[in-house]
Amino acid sequence: MRVLKFGGTSVGSAEAIARVKDIVASLKDEAVVIVVSALGGVTDRLIRMANMACEGDEACISELQLIINTHEELINNLFESENAAEVRALVSSEIEELDTLVKGVFLIRELSRKSLDRISGMGERLSSRIIASYLGANWYDSRNYIKTSFEFGRNQVVYEKSEQLLSKLKGSLGRLSLFPGFISSNGKGESTTLGRGGSDYTASLLAAAFDADVLEIWTDVDGFMTADPKVISRAYCIDHLSYSEAMELSHFGAKVIYPPTIIPAYRNKIPIRIKNTFNPSAKGTLISEQSESGARQIKGISSIKDVTLITVQGIGMVGVPGISMRLFSCLARVEVNVVLISQASSENSISMVIDSSRSDVAVRAIREEFKPELDKKQISRIMQEDEMAVIAIVGEKMKQTTGIAGQLFNSVGKNGVNIYAIAQGGSEINISFVIKEKDLRKALNAIHEAFFLSQYQRLNLFLAGKGTVGSKVLDKISTQAQKLMADNRLRIRLVGIAGSRSMILNREGLYPDTVIQQLEKEGVPGCINDFKNKIIEMNVANSVFVDCTASEEVADIYLQLLEANISVVTANKIASSSSYQHYSRLKRTAAEKGVKFYFETNVGAGLPVISPINDLVRSGDRIVRLQAVLSGTLNYIVNEMSEIKPLSEVILEAKQKGYSEPDPRIDLSGTDVVRKLLILARESGYKLEQEDVEVEPFVPVEYLSQPSLEDFMEKVKELDELFEDRRQRLYLEGKRLRYAASLEDGKAKVGMVEVDKTHPFYELEGSNNIILIWSENYNLHPMQIKGYGAGADVTASGVFADIIKVANV
Numbered sequence: 001m002r003v004l005k006f007g008g009t010s011v012g013s014a015e016a017i018a019r020v021k022d023i024v025a026s027l028k029d030e031a032v033v034i035v036v037s038a039l040g041g042v043t044d045r046l047i048r049m050a051n052m053a054c055e056g057d058e059a060c061i062s063e064l065q066l067i068i069n070t071h072e073e074l075i076n077n078l079f080e081s082e083n084a085a086e087v088r089a090l091v092s093s094e095i096e097e098l099d100t101l102v103k104g105v106f107l108i109r110e111l112s113r114k115s116l117d118r119i120s121g122m123g124e125r126l127s128s129r130i131i132a133s134y135l136g137a138n139w140y141d142s143r144n145y146i147k148t149s150f151e152f153g154r155n156q157v158v159y160e161k162s163e164q165l166l167s168k169l170k171g172s173l174g175r176l177s178l179f180p181g182f183i184s185s186n187g188k189g190e191s192t193t194l195g196r197g198g199s200d201y202t203a204s205l206l207a208a209a210f211d212a213d214v215l216e217i218w219t220d221v222d223g224f225m226t227a228d229p230k231v232i233s234r235a236y237c238i239d240h241l242s243y244s245e246a247m248e249l250s251h252f253g254a255k256v257i258y259p260p261t262i263i264p265a266y267r268n269k270i271p272i273r274i275k276n277t278f279n280p281s282a283k284g285t286l287i288s289e290q291s292e293s294g295a296r297q298i299k300g301i302s303s304i305k306d307v308t309l310i311t312v313q314g315i316g317m318v319g320v321p322g323i324s325m326r327l328f329s330c331l332a333r334v335e336v337n338v339v340l341i342s343q344a345s346s347e348n349s350i351s352m353v354i355d356s357s358r359s360d361v362a363v364r365a366i367r368e369e370f371k372p373e374l375d376k377k378q379i380s381r382i383m384q385e386d387e388m389a390v391i392a393i394v395g396e397k398m399k400q401t402t403g404i405a406g407q408l409f410n411s412v413g414k415n416g417v418n419i420y421a422i423a424q425g426g427s428e429i430n431i432s433f434v435i436k437e438k439d440l441r442k443a444l445n446a447i448h449e450a451f452f453l454s455q456y457q458r459l460n461l462f463l464a465g466k467g468t469v470g471s472k473v474l475d476k477i478s479t480q481a482q483k484l485m486a487d488n489r490l491r492i493r494l495v496g497i498a499g500s501r502s503m504i505l506n507r508e509g510l511y512p513d514t515v516i517q518q519l520e521k522e523g524v525p526g527c528i529n530d531f532k533n534k535i536i537e538m539n540v541a542n543s544v545f546v547d548c549t550a551s552e553e554v555a556d557i558y559l560q561l562l563e564a565n566i567s568v569v570t571a572n573k574i575a576s577s578s579s580y581q582h583y584s585r586l587k588r589t590a591a592e593k594g595v596k597f598y599f600e601t602n603v604g605a606g607l608p609v610i611s612p613i614n615d616l617v618r619s620g621d622r623i624v625r626l627q628a629v630l631s632g633t634l635n636y637i638v639n640e641m642s643e644i645k646p647l648s649e650v651i652l653e654a655k656q657k658g659y660s661e662p663d664p665r666i667d668l669s670g671t672d673v674v675r676k677l678l679i680l681a682r683e684s685g686y687k688l689e690q691e692d693v694e695v696e697p698f699v700p701v702e703y704l705s706q707p708s709l710e711d712f713m714e715k716v717k718e719l720d721e722l723f724e725d726r727r728q729r730l731y732l733e734g735k736r737l738r739y740a741a742s743l744e745d746g747k748a749k750v751g752m753v754e755v756d757k758t759h760p761f762y763e764l765e766g767s768n769n770i771i772l773i774w775s776e777n778y779n780l781h782p783m784q785i786k787g788y789g790a791g792a793d794v795t796a797s798g799v800f801a802d803i804i805k806v807a808n809v
């Protein structure tokens with residue numbers, strides 16, 4: 001025999017009920033017991049109507065009529081007119097009773113628990129009559145079999161009595177029997193209910209008493225999900241749970257099944273299967289005694305919000321027996337349910353989580369109970385923190401497995417989520433902890449990623465700048481997506497982009513191929529600070545900010561981003577070459593927050609320069625000297641100038657080829673090389689400032705100080721001849737001009753050098769860079785790094801490599 005329970009949405013319309021008929025028909029000759037809820041939304045409407053009647057609101061009468069109409073419409077849709085009349089007659093006594101009850105409440109303006117139970121249970125009485133007729137099932141009134149007594153402020157099922165009554169009935173059941181869910185009666189035969197969601201419980205009681213082969217809960221989801229799919233789009237259905245796992249998950253917010261349902265099934269070892277009425281071919285979730293073999297250590301994550309954390313603190317609590325007993329007794333007296341308790345071994349404080357709607361009542365009760373201790377300052381404070389949430393991770397296999405808590409707290413910690421209290425029971429199948437509600441989405445994503453999506457890791461990118469370098473980074477995100485997923489199990493999702501005037505953000509992701517056009521059309525006006533605020537507000541896990549601008553304003557937001565646990569990858573050199581104090585603060589903040597601050601492309605574009613230096617320093621080597629050509633633009637200029645191509649023309653060419661800074665005067669003044677040398681020196685362990693670098697500009701200062709770039713480009717033509725003369729002289733001398741950077745004896749210098757064939761700088765084509773590093777280990781022969789030192793493609797590759805490094809894959 002099977003017991004099938006259909007919830008409100010599964011019987012919410014004539015079409016849905018027709019689907020129920022198909023499901024039942026597919027079971028052919030098997031004996032089936034069906035339990036139904038009220039039509040979707042009807043119980044809420046009944047309760048609302050009862051409250052309106054109690055408050056003397058006349059609208060309760062029209063609401064009553066609407067409820068009656070809902071059922072009449074259903075009857076008309078399900079049955080031919082002749083049969084419809086019969087069914088209408090069948091439910092007429094329920095409708096009359098409901099009418100009398102509501103009018104009675106309205107008249108005396110009083111809604112007792114008893115009346116409310118009768119009114120709220122009317123939905124199941126009506127739906128079950130109609131559906132039983134439609135399915136041709138024998139109808140049984142659950143109130144005759146499920147007995148309750150009123151204890152601890154609610155109706156409790158009297159198991160033995162109910163089982164006895166149901167067992168007697170078992171032998172006389174036909175092939176199809178149908179019971180209303182949710183309703184029961186007490187010892188006096190008065191109607192009672194089993195609490196919201198109680199139809200699941202009814203079905204489980206029947207399954208246990210009838211010793212069913214399986215209890216199927218038909219609902220509107222595929223089963224228990226690894227997390228709330230409304231928050232985690234990649235949550236997926238769990239195949240198999242043990243009774244305890246299902247109990248833990250449903251207690252902490254997974255609204256798939258009413259928690260007490262599990263008890264009767266568990267006692268009689270009846271497997272429960274969760275099925276989707278709207279997707280019957282889906283496998284659903286099986287709940288049974290054994291947790292699936294070879295399953296993950298964590299089965300699911302659930303969470304509850306709208307809770308308050310109350311902490312009672314005081315030195316006078318230490319070692320005093322009975323404090324906890326008094327605390328929880330006083331809460332029980334005012335009917336406050338405690339969801340989570342946490343106490344440190346010092347006994348100096350006890351924290352507990354309760355529903356926020358009861359927090360004021362709870363705090364008042366605690367204050368009254370502990371008034372003597374508060375007066376004597378033995379209890380120093382009672383703290384109430386609202387807008388909190390509890391997350392629970394659940395899994396039988398957590399028992400005796402080390403490292404789960406470490407992985408859990410690492411995943412939330414590195415995303416900057418603070419934990420306020422933690423609880424883990426001795427059964428070890430649930431670790432629960434309290435966080436701020438505003439961090440819930442982010443924490444759930446981070447945990448889900450850490451435990452369930454080891455198939456792939458996701459980085460959420462916010463890109464500033466979509467010019468020469470930024471646009472190529474977007475190309476990389478698009479072209480490398482599949483390969484990264486296949487080879488590195490890494491998914492890079494662009495969630496925000498900003499130019500100098502506008503921005504777009506989308507938590508679900510933006511298309512890198514078309515985002516620039518989208519930004520032009522749909523971009524929201526705003527500056528980089530607005531973008532930063534939005535990024536922080538969005539609070540997404542595994543966020544990376546990527547700077548492909550040359551803007552100081554953009555460099556100025558790094559600190560706040562790092563402080564908000566957002567990694568920063570930047571091609572922009574301004575932050576790392578700002579004051580030493582700021583540079584080291586950025587690095588320190590990243591380290592403290594467990595996020596990354598990468599700027600490999602700041603020197604040598606796509607060439608690996610900073611990471612080899614870091615490796616040398618970390619391995620204990622000491623860098624003693626650097627010599628380098630660090631400007632792609634200037635090297636291109638000196639290589640490309642000729643009698644037919646003067647300086648002014650080659651400067652323009654370098655800009656067009658994407659080698660120069662947005663303003664090439666930054667290159668021609670030597671500033672770009674100063675920044676790079678400073679960054680290399682700092683990464684090598686030297687505490688230098690920009691003023692410490694001796695600079696010989698590539699073109700004289702008076703040319704650089706022109707009011708606009710256009711003016712400069714015009715004026716610089718005056719230098720064409722001078723540079724050509726020098727080139728010719730050097731040619732005759734067998735030498736070449738280079739713009740070099742050096743660090744020797746702690747002194748940094750940039751400027752022009754003339755090198756002959758013997759010098760490693762002599763053969764340095766196009767926009768190439770070269771870096772020679774002397775250290776204690778590399779003393780006679782320096783380490784040499786050489787290759788393209790500028791250009792959009794190589795730089796974008798370097799930026800992309802830094803992004804991947806953040807993911808640590």
Ligand SMILES: NC(=O)C1=CN([C@@H]2O[C@H](COP(=O)(O)OP(=O)(O)OC[C@H]3O[C@@H](n4cnc5c(N)ncnc54)[C@H](OP(=O)(O)O)[C@@H]3O)[C@@H](O)[C@H]2O)C=CC1
Nearest residue numbers: 465466467468469499500548549550551571572662790791
């Ligand atoms: N070219 C190369 O070989 C290398 C370049 N780099 C560095 O890469 C960076 C980018 O250079 P490049 O791509 O050539 O520059 P571009 O001038 O081509 O692009 C700059 C981008 O930055 C945006 N931008 C400017 N100011 C702001 C702001 N305040 N807020 C948001 N966005 C802003 C611009 O937006 P909008 O279009 O809306 O104005 C534009 O999209 C520079 O820092 C450069 O030093 C590093 C290594 C090598």
Ligand SMILES: N[C@@H](CC=O)C(=O)O
Nearest residue numbers: 631632633659660661
């Ligand atoms: N403008 C720079 C580009 C890289 O930083 C250069 O020319 O080297």
